[in-house]
Every structure is written in structure tokens, then in C-alpha cells.
Amino acid sequence: MKKGKVSILAHELVPPHEVMTEGEVEELLNRYRIKKEQLPKIKTTDPVIKEIKAKEGDVVRITRKSRTAGKFLSYRLVTK
Amino acid sequence: MAAELVKIGIEPEVAETIAETFTVSDLTVDREELLAAGIEEYYADDIMNMLGIEVVGEVKPGDIESKVDSSPLPEKIKDELKSKLRAVRKKLTREKLESIIERVEREYENARVEPREAVGIVAAQSIGEPGTQMTLRTFHYAGVGAIYITVGLPRIIEIVDARKKPSTPAMKVRLTEEYASDRHKAGKLAMEIEETHIRDIARVESSTEDMCIWVCPDERELIKRGIEWREVEEKLRSLDMPVEVYRSESGSLGGKFKIYTRDNSYHELLRLEERVSNMLVKGIEGIKRAIVRKSPDGEYMIYTEGSALKKVSRLEGVDFTRTTTNNITEIAEVLGIEAARNMIIDEMMSTLDEQGLDVDARHVTLIADAMTMDGEVKQIGRHGLAGEKSSVLSRAAFEVTVDNLLEAAIHGEIDELKGVTENVIVGQPIKLGTGAVKLVARNFNFNYGESR
Numbered sequence: 028m029k030k031g032k033v034s035i036l037a038h039e040l041v042p043p044h045e046v047m048t049e050g051e052v053e054e055l056l057n058r059y060r061i062k063k064e065q066l067p068k069i070k071t072t073d074p075v076i077k078e079i080k081a082k083e084g085d086v087v088r089i090t091r092k093s094r095t096a097g098k099f100l101s102y103r104l105v106t107k
Numbered sequence: 108m109a110a111e112l113v114k115i116g117i118e119p120e121v122a123e124t125i126a127e128t129f130t131v132s133d134l135t136v137d138r139e140e141l142l143a144a145g146i147e148e149y150y151a152d153d154i155m156n157m158l159g160i161e162v163v164g165e166v167k168p169g170d171i172e173s174k175v176d177s178s179p180l181p182e183k184i185k186d187e188l189k190s191k192l193r194a195v196r197k198k199l200t201r202e203k204l205e206s207i208i209e210r211v212e213r214e215y216e217n218a219r220v221e222p223r224e225a226v227g228i229v230a231a232q233s234i235g236e237p238g239t240q241m242t243l244r245t246f247h248y249a250g251v252g253a254i255y256i257t258v259g260l261p262r263i264i265e266i267v268d269a270r271k272k273p274s275t276p277a278m279k280v281r282l283t284e285e286y287a288s289d290r291h292k293a294g295k296l297a298m299e300i301e302e303t304h305i306r307d308i309a310r311v312e313s314s315t316e317d318m319c320i321w322v323c324p325d326e327r328e329l330i331k332r333g334i335e336w337r338e339v340e341e342k343l344r345s346l347d348m349p350v351e352v353y354r355s356e357s358g359s360l361g362g363k364f365k366i367y368t369r370d371n372s373y374h375e376l377l378r379l380e381e382r383v384s385n386m387l388v389k390g391i392e393g394i395k396r397a398i399v400r401k402s403p404d405g406e407y408m409i410y411t412e413g414s415a416l417k418k419v420s421r422l423e424g425v426d427f428t429r430t431t432t433n434n435i436t437e438i439a440e441v442l443g444i445e446a447a448r449n450m451i452i453d454e455m456m457s458t459l460d461e462q463g464l465d466v467d468a469r470h471v472t473l474i475a476d477a478m479t480m481d482g483e484v485k486q487i488g489r490h491g492l493a494g495e496k497s498s499v500l501s502r503a504a505f506e507v508t509v510d511n512l513l514e515a516a517i518h519g520e521i522d523e524l525k526g527v528t529e530n531v532i533v534g535q536p537i538k539l540g541t542g543a544v545k546l547v548a549r550n551f552n553f554n555y556g557e558s559r
Contacts, residue, residue, distance in 0.1 A: 033420075037428045040438065040446035068482040075443035089445055094452075094468040097182030103444075106482065 035074055044075050044087045047102075052086045055102060069103035081105050121150050166199040178208055180215055223543040225527065227477075230470035237464035238263065254398060254412045256433070262458045266451060269478065269486035271436050276414035280397075281429035287406035290399065295333065296424045297397040297409045302390035303332055305342070305383055313380045318371045320380050322364040334389055336362070342388050348379070391418045416441050439484050447484050451475040501528040 085105045093099040112122035128144045141151040171192045241260040257275045286292045309324040354362040368375045396412040414434045420427035439447035452475045459466050485491035489506045499515040499522045530537045
């Protein structure tokens, strides 16, 4: 490619992922009254996780586009 | 009266006009009338404020924006609400605006799924029923030009089974602006992508007489595919076998190659012929065909048979950000689990849509969510979601009953009877919806006789 490799994060199928701070995670877990392990998972080998350099045990916030709601926040726990 | 108005801060001139035109009781009436009497808007507003009267038509565009934005509604509903409110802004008052928003919020809250509702079962039924309508029109293919893509029920099954490779892998390659508007450039790029083997551009013959292989490139094919003689020669030399070149005329494309085998066995000769025929001269491995077509939005794009997302997206002229493949496993590998989730939804919705079936996106979304829960694409079936259920009875009821029961017996598994299937099997109420709640009543003294 001419302008160097384009990041996969720019792909239209990839929603924005961001690592949450500890406080945010705690607030989230309290809101739903769940444990971290009950969140959906995302692997450390996931290309997006590698790209944003998230570590095992981090929780990522995913801002999905939704057909019904427009915007929708989702969370995944980074696991092996 | 004019004096009183001056006292509360209205300029004498204005006060004069007001006093002349209105009696005090008139002032409780209307802002419009003030304006009609030739009072500037600014003053009119002041007067209305002083008299403690709400100014009519007070709702400004910004009010709608900020009020709606502060509600907990989902984005899409907010947008719709905003545009509808803007259309009737002139007729709104603050009070009305607030009560409308409140009403919408209430309706939204009512429309939400109740806790403990069996959404999975509803989704299964909602996709299962239209699925029965699809079965009869199963093995039809519809594609772009000469490219065939599996559609209908077989495709749905493929997606849900999370196959490593779909039966008809295909890509939609979007192009950058420069290429998307130029048919010629797009065509050239398509040629770069499409895999070209020696056998596509040349006649390959083995000669048992002098134990060699003749490769005779077809001049017209070479020109058509934009391949130079040099490229073919380089490819053949990379075989690391003795190659002789016979050019009919230097500069032209005519000519042939003679390749010798190392050992003179017949077996070796045949193997070499096979190897030479299958050598890739140009293109990307796996892309059997690439066709330029105009997309629905009027850009040129390339449809391919076969899929190689990573390699194709590295080419110049390819708009990687909009290029997709129908191979969901490949998407998960290259773009991650969230992209795979999106693709499952897109593929299923478009497959259903193609068949004229209207299934709510929420059901499909639920399936995609369930399949991608654990960070990898899992099939819905014995080797995926259904096989990982914690209940023995539920697994046994799904597929391979005996194996499951035997396995469970060996490991001493316990069934907690929490799910739907298990409870149907043992004949208990299912713990869902109203059945999910246990009711404990204290010993009240009920008065059954009274109506209230």
C-alpha cells in the first residue's frame, strides 16, 4: 500500500474499542451487579486488542452501531 | 399609567405608547398585540416578563436539542423525536415539550423486554418460521455477473455453523476514489487480483520422447492479462530446473520454453508438468475470479470469487476500510471478534432480506452476540453453544443423546434443572417470565368477601 499500512481500526466493520479505567469498570460492575468474569470475552490475540494494546484482565468499552438503537455500548473482558 | 411603566424601567416614549393603546387589563392579553401596536419585540418581551406572563412560542431549537439529549432514550429514538419536534416547534410550549418527552420515555420503557423474558426462544422461533419458507427455494444461487454466491437457507446454516470456509467465498472490494471512478483502472486492478496460473496463459505439454516439458504461452492471453514475457520467464526459472528459451522473434511475445527434468523418470515428468501448470504468474492466491461492476451507489468496485482479505487490502487502489468478505472466520482473524459479530448480522439480515423475509434485527443480533460471547466465533450446535450448555439433559435432548448421558454419568454431572429443556423433560414449570419468581406469602388475614 502506498501510504503505509492502514490500521484495521479504520475499517467500517470495526467499532471503536477503548480500555476502561479501574473506576469505570467498578461503576459498570456495580450497575449491573455482576462480576468481571460474567462479561462477554475478547481474546488477547484479537487483532483489535493487539492494536490498542489492551492487557489481559482489562475491560474494553465498545461503541457499537445498532440498527435499532443507533448507538449502543457494550463491554468485553480481555482474556487469554 | 405611563408614569407607572416608566417607574418600573420602561423608557418614557414606549410607556406613552403603551398607555395610549392599552388599558391595564389589556396587558394581560397578548404579546402579538403589543407588536401590532408598533412596539419593538425587545420591549414587548420585557413587558411580558414584567407582567409575569409566559411568552408564547418560547421553545427555541436549542431547547428541543438539550431537553431531548438529556433523556435516557436511545440515540435513534432521540434523533427521530428531535426531527418530529422541530417540525411542530412553533406550536410547542415548554410544558408541552416536557410532557411529550416524558410520554415518549414512558412508551419506550413499556416497550422494553421484561426481565426474565425468554428472548432466545423468541429469536429461535422468529428465525425458524421464515426458515421454513426458505427451504423450498434452497439451492438457488444469485450472484453478480458470473459469480455465484450461496444464498437462502444453506447460507444461513453456513453462518450459524461457523464454518471455517464458506462454500462460496466471495469478496466485495471497494476502491479508492481514483480507481472507483475509472473503469479502466478498476479493470486493471481486477486483473492484478485475479489469480493467473501458467495453465491459464500457456499450453503445457509433456514430451516423453526427450523427457521434457514444453510451455507455449498464448500471445493473446498475455496481452489481455497484461503479463510480460519476462515475468513468465522469471517464474519458470524460479523452478530451478534447466530451462531453454526459444523466442520466435525477439521483442514479440511469441515463443516457447523447454524445461528438462532432473532425473529421467516418467513419474517425475508428470509431476513437473502438474507443478508448472499450477504455478501462479500473477494475482492473489485464492481469488479465482475478479469482476468489475458498478456498485449500487455508482462507484466501480470489484466482486471476487474466492477470498483473501488481508492480501487484497494491501493493494494500492483498494479502499481497505470498506472491503469485506463473506468468510466470517477470516473477518474474525483479520479484523477481530466485533467485526465478525457485525458481519454475522449483516450477512444474515441480507440473506433473509434477499428471500423477502422480514426478521427483526434484534433476533439476529442476539444470535450474533451468543456466537461471539467468548471472543471467538462459535457455532450454534453440538460443537459450540449447544455442546457447552451446563445441563446434561438439555445437551442430551439436543443431539447424540447416549454419548452425552454416558459422558455425564462417568463424570458424575449434576443437572440443576435451571433451563427450559430440562424442566420440560422432567415436567416442571419452566423458570422463565412469571415462572421465574418465587412467591412467599405471609399469613395475611385475607377478606375474600369484600370487593375492595
